[in-house]
Amino acid sequence: MMHSGTRRRGALAVIVVLAVSACAQARLPQPEVTMRKPEPPVGGVPVDDRGTGLVGPAGGAMLGMAIGTGGGTEWAVAAGVAAGYLVGGSEGPKLTGMPARARNDAIAKMMTVPLREPVTWFTAQDKASGKITPTREFVDERGRTCREFVEWRTIRAMNGHTSGTACL
Numbered sequence: 490m491m492h493s494g495t496r497r498r499g500a501l502a503v504i505v506v507l508a509v510s511a512c513a514q515a516r517l518p519q520p521e522v523t524m525r526k527p528e529p530p531v532g533g534v535p536v537d538d539r540g541t542g543l544v545g546p547a548g549g550a551m552l553g554m555a556i557g558t559g560g561g562t563e564w565a566v567a568a569g570v571a572a573g574y575l576v577g578g579s580e581g582p583k584l585t586g587m588p589a590r591a592r593n594d595a596i597a598k599m600m601t602v603p604l605r606e607p608v609t610w611f612t613a614q615d616k617a618s619g620k621i622t623p624t625r626e627f628v629d630e631r632g633r634t635c636r637e638f639v640e641w642r643t644i645r646a647m648n649g650h651t652s653g654t655a656c657l
Contacts, residue, residue, distance in 0.1 A: 516594075516597075517594070517597035517600070517601065518597065518657060519593060519597050520596060520600055520656055520657045521655065521656050521657075522653055522654070522655045523653055523654045523655075523656075524651060524652075524653040525651065525652050525653055584617070584642070584644070586615070587614060587615055587617075588610075588612050588615050588617035588619075588644060591611065591612050591617070591619075592610055592619055592621075592642070594610065595610040595619065595621050596608075596621060596638075596655055599621045599622075599623050599636065599638055599655065600634070600636060600655060600657055604623050604624065604625070604626060604636075605622060605623065605624065606622070606623070607620045607621065607622040608620070608621050608622070609621075615645070616644065616645050616646075617642070617643065617644040618642070618643050619641060619642035619643070620641045620642075621638050621639075621640045622639050622640075623636040623638045624636075624638060624639060624652075625637040629656055631656075633656040633657055634656065634657050635654055635655065635656040635657075636654065636655050636656075637652065637653070637654050638652060638654070638655060639652045640652065
């Protein structure tokens with residue numbers, strides 16, 4: 490004869506197994522992602538900044554120093570840094586391990602949210618985070634639903650921004 494405690498443990502084990510299998514099956518499908526190469530700075534010469542994202546802001550700061558005069562130099566440098574970051578950065582540091590998995594899950598979720606609604610991800614151990622925002626939806630020549638997106642990411646204080654297309 491089974492004790493009621495044994496029955497409870499057995500029922501609990503079944504519930505845990507069902508919950509774990511439901512979570513495993515609930516994962517969103519992973520879209521095929523195509524990233525755009527960062528736009529090269531003025532002159533069309535691509536610059537490899539090794540994922541630091543510093544080439545654009547540094548170039549903007551130097552341009553601001555050259556343009557600014559007197560008390561306006563600081564403002565010109567700040568404006569140059571901001572413009573350089575927007576124009577000439579890189580996609581940022583390469584993602585591996587947990588940050589790459591968190592980003593892939595965020596891209597899958599990005600396929601389900603309304604346009605212009607950002608999806609964020611974060612991993613505390615790697616001090617990594619990102620924001621992926623869908624900007625446009627369309628159907629490609631293969632009949633897949635696709636979304637263009639922009640992405641901002643930070644890993645251990647190194648920033649990057651890029652864009653791409655994801656299709657299901």
